[in-house]
Amino acid sequence: MISGLDQRARIALLMIAPAVLLVLLLYIVPLLRILSLSFTEAPGGFANYEQLFTSPAIGRVIGTTLRICVVTTLVTLILSYLMACALTLVSERMRPVMLACILLPLWLSVLIRAFAWVTVLRSNGVLNSALLASGLIDSPIPLVRNELGVIIGMIHYMLPFGILPLYASMRTIDMRVLHAARSLGADGLTVFRRVFFPLTIPGLLSAFILIFVFSLGFYITPAILGGGRVLMIAEYISVQVHETLEWGIATMLATVLLLSVFAVIFTVGRFADWESIVGKGDE
Amino acid sequence: MDAAAGPPRASRLVIITFGWLGVVFLLAPLIVVFPVSLTPERYLSMPADGISFQHYAKLLSDPRWSQSILTSLWIAILTTIAATALGTLCAIGLWRLNARITQYLRVLLFAPLIIPPIVHALAFYRTWIDLNWLDTITGVVIAHTILCIPLVLITVSTSLSGFDRRIEQAARSLGASNWTVLRRVIAPNIMPGIFAGAAFSFVTSWDEVISVIFLTSRAVVTLPIVIWNSLSERVDPAVAAVSAAMILVTMAVVALRLAASSRKI
Numbered sequence: 282m283i284s285g286l287d288q289r290a291r292i293a294l295l296m297i298a299p300a301v302l303l304v305l306l307l308y309i310v311p312l313l314r315i316l317s318l319s320f321t322e323a324p325g326g327f328a329n330y331e332q333l334f335t336s337p338a339i340g341r342v343i344g345t346t347l348r349i350c351v352v353t354t355l356v357t358l359i360l361s362y363l364m365a366c367a368l369t370l371v372s373e374r375m376r377p378v379m380l381a382c383i384l385l386p387l388w389l390s391v392l393i394r395a396f397a398w399v400t401v402l403r404s405n406g407v408l409n410s411a412l413l414a415s416g417l418i419d420s421p422i423p424l425v426r427n428e429l430g431v432i433i434g435m436i437h438y439m440l441p442f443g444i445l446p447l448y449a450s451m452r453t454i455d456m457r458v459l460h461a462a463r464s465l466g467a468d469g470l471t472v473f474r475r476v477f478f479p480l481t482i483p484g485l486l487s488a489f490i491l492i493f494v495f496s497l498g499f500y501i502t503p504a505i506l507g508g509g510r511v512l513m514i515a516e517y518i519s520v521q522v523h524e525t526l527e528w529g530i531a532t533m534l535a536t537v538l539l540l541s542v543f544a545v546i547f548t549v550g551r552f553a554d555w556e557s558i559v560g561k562g563d564e
Numbered sequence: 565m566d567a568a569a570g571p572p573r574a575s576r577l578v579i580i581t582f583g584w585l586g587v588v589f590l591l592a593p594l595i596v597v598f599p600v601s602l603t604p605e606r607y608l609s610m611p612a613d614g615i616s617f618q619h620y621a622k623l624l625s626d627p628r629w630s631q632s633i634l635t636s637l638w639i640a641i642l643t644t645i646a647a648t649a650l651g652t653l654c655a656i657g658l659w660r661l662n663a664r665i666t667q668y669l670r671v672l673l674f675a676p677l678i679i680p681p682i683v684h685a686l687a688f689y690r691t692w693i694d695l696n697w698l699d700t701i702t703g704v705v706i707a708h709t710i711l712c713i714p715l716v717l718i719t720v721s722t723s724l725s726g727f728d729r730r731i732e733q734a735a736r737s738l739g740a741s742n743w744t745v746l747r748r749v750i751a752p753n754i755m756p757g758i759f760a761g762a763a764f765s766f767v768t769s770w771d772e773v774i775s776v777i778f779l780t781s782r783a784v785v786t787l788p789i790v791i792w793n794s795l796s797e798r799v800d801p802a803v804a805a806v807s808a809a810m811i812l813v814t815m816a817v818v819a820l821r822l823a824a825s826s827r828k829i
Contacts, residue, residue, distance in 0.1 A: 289660065292742055296657030297669065300650040300713050304673055308710045311687035312679070318690070360586060367583020370576050381822050382587040386594065388814045390771040392791045393807040397593035399799065400600050400608060407596050407610065440590060469571050498680025500774055505795055515682040519777070522686065535683045542680060 319536045322529035329533035339517075339534070346514045349428060349503070350496040353435040357492050358485065360436070361443025368444070369451050387441045395505040398434045399425060402506075426508030434506040435496060442495065443488040450484025450554055483554035490549050494542050514538055594811055601804035608799045619805035628790060629802060636770055636787040639701060643708040643769035648762045650709065651716025655757075656750060658717075659724045676711045681774040684711075689778040699783045707779060708769040715768060716761030723757025724750075 319329055332339055364383070371379055386394060401407045404421035412418045424430055454477065462472045500515035507513070512520075514534060521531035571579070603609045604616035623629045654673070658666045676684060688707045689698075697703030727750070735749045751758075773788040780789065787806070794800045 293657040293660040296653040297661070300654035300673060300717075301669060303650065303706075304675070304710055304713065307691065307706060308676065308684065308687070309672065311691035312675075312684065315683070315687045315690060363579060364583050364586040367579050367586070370571075371580055371583060377822055377825075379583060379587060381818050382591060385814060385818050386590050388767055388818065389594070390788065390791075390807075390810060392771070392773060392788055392795070393597070393810060394594070396791070396795060396799075396803055396807055397597050399795070400804065401593045401596050405609075410610070437590065437593065440586070469575070473571070494678070494680075498682055500682050501792075515680065515774075518682050518686065522689070522778075531686060535680075535686055538680055539683050542678065546678065 315532050316536050316539070318528060319532035322532060324529070329529040332530060332533065333537065339530075342512050342514055342517045345428070345511060346497065349431055349435065349511070349513060350493060352432055353439060353496050354489065354493045356432070357436050357439045357443045358488060361440060361447050361488060362481075362485070364440070364444050365447035365451055368448050383441050383444055386437070391438060391501045392505070394438060395434055395502045398430065398437065398506055402430050402433065425506055426510055428507070428511050430506040430508075431503045431511050431513075434502040435499060438499075438502055439492045439495060442491045446487045446491065446554065447481065447484045449556075450481050450487075454480050483552060486549055486553035487555060490546060490553055493545055497541060497545075498538055594807075597804050597807045597811065601801065601808040603801055603804075606801070608801055608804065619801045620809070622802045623805055623809070626802070628785075629787075629806070632785045632787045632790045635701075635785060639704050639708065639784075639786060640766050640769040642701070642705045643712055644762050644766045646705065646709040647712035647765040647769075648716050648758060651713045651761055651765075652720050652754075652758050654713070655717050655720035655724060656746070656754075659721065670717070673717055674714045677714050685775045685778045688775055692779055698779060699781050701784055703779050704776060704784060704786070707775050708765075708772060711772065711775070712765035712768050715764040716758075719761040719764065720754055720757040723754035727753050 320326060322329065333343075334340075368376060368379055368383075399406070402425035403409070404423065404425075406425075408424065409418075409421040413421065424433070458480075459472055459476060462476045467475065498515050499513060500519065503511055503513045504516045507516075515538075518531045518534050518538075521527040521534070599610055600608060601619055602615040602617070603611045604614055604618070605611075623633070658669060692698050692703050692707070695703075697706070731753075732745055732749055735745050740749070771788060773792055776784075776786050776789055777792070780786070791803055791806065794803055
């Protein structure tokens with residue numbers, strides 16, 4: 282087959298080969314192996330999957346994960362939408378500054394961001410101290426080592442991932458369409474509801490996918506801000522491997538997590554604007 | 565957005581104000597790290613009487629911190645070189661091949677972006693046991709390289725999509741060899757993409773925790789692992805110092821980027 286290709290194609294294949302082989306042999310094959318372990322590891326068959334419905338601990342973990350994911354995704358989407366709008370409305374001169382402020386956390390370690398929230402939220406942290414000193418509260422409010430802390434940290438982490446695709450899709454909207462709606466007598470709210478908002482839906486969907494999929498498998502932030510009290514699926518998997526050595530349960534949950542991620546991407550992904558995520562370099 | 569098409573002045577003001585409040589939410593917790601890092605106490609606190617740089621000194625003097633910083637740097641450098649080289653070659657190859665199969669190959673190579681980190685950490689761990697790569701620099705670098713290839717692929721492919729194929733054809737018709745075309749025509753044109761991919765790879769490898777938690781124990785200790793451990797034990801103010809230092813470096817790089825891009829305009 283190779284000999285049938287022209288020289289140009291053969292060189293191209295040679296250029297692709299190292300990366301593809303590396304990913305195939307040391308990533309895809311190990312992944313498939315992990316997934317198959319969920320069936321072969323004792324007790325075998327679908328027995329590991331039965332735990333999904335019978336184990337109260339696993340039920341709780343999945344409940345916590347879904348609850349936190351839904352709240353995080355909803356709040357992040359609303360905040361990102363408003364912030365992406367603000368980015369399009371802000372003056373030419375201020376826009377790069379606002380964009381840089383939004384991008385800065387994106388470049389920072391997830392550990393450092395979680396740690397920063399610990400210093401702010403813990404019972405003798407900055408926020409509680411300020412509230413106590415101002416006399417608004419008598420005893421510190423528990424803001425961290427609970428679901429509230431995890432959700433705050435996750436929203437903070439996800440926000441740039443929501444803003445960027447939304448801003449990318451808002452920027453491509455042709456302003457003349459809005460002008461046209463205006464000149465045909467639509468008021469501001471109608472222009473937003475009937476023209477602007479529908480045009481941003483693909484961007485909104487890609488933001489949704491990014492945030493929801495990241496949240497589902499999130500490990501570091503929930504582990505640090507939950508302080509061991511809020512177990513999400515990723516941390517639970519890690520505990521199964523590191524502490525109880527339950528490879529069957531761990532790989533079963535990994536498979537379920539992976540399938541859930543694919544399900545979200547395939548159902549929502551068809552309507553999303555992938556180029557706003559991956560970028561097309563059209564600037 | 566020009567004034568006439570956008571929302572009325574009042575709601576515009578409300579939205580922009582909201583935008584800046586959002587920026588405060590994004591940056592405020594990071595700024596808090598700075599005063600905390602200057603505390604003279606040995607526990608996490610705001611400096612009450614006087615400030616001290618002892619926690620910064622600790623980063624350099626305490627081998628647990630200094631050694632891990634060097635290890636992380638070394639791993640990130642090796643990963644950046646490997647991922648940038650493999651990713652760039654692959655992106656050019658895919659761009660040249662331009663066949664139907666390249667679509668599937670792209671999906672395959674992008675898998676690490678979509679698959680939850682805990683799942684691939686588990687996969688690496690199980691396979692690295694058999695390959696005897698656990699707790700070695702090689703093992704970590706190979707895992708990180710796989711995770712970083714898609715980032716290089718995205719940035720280089722983006723650069724290539726803006727590159728006119730006819731320029732390559734022109735060079736070829738003038739008798740340039742494959743290697744010359746690659747080196748003298750394609751590479752200079754996609755440099756921004758290559759640099760961006762390298763930068764993403766460096767930061768990703770430098771920060772990566774989840775796979776490293778699984779793949780290392782005693783011999784290889786990266787900075788994120790030290791931070792991770794000291795966060796789960798008693799929180800050491802040295803974490804605030806290292807955080808403050810990393811935030812400063814990041815801010816400097818973002819500011820430089822901003823200055824460079826505004827000069828271009």
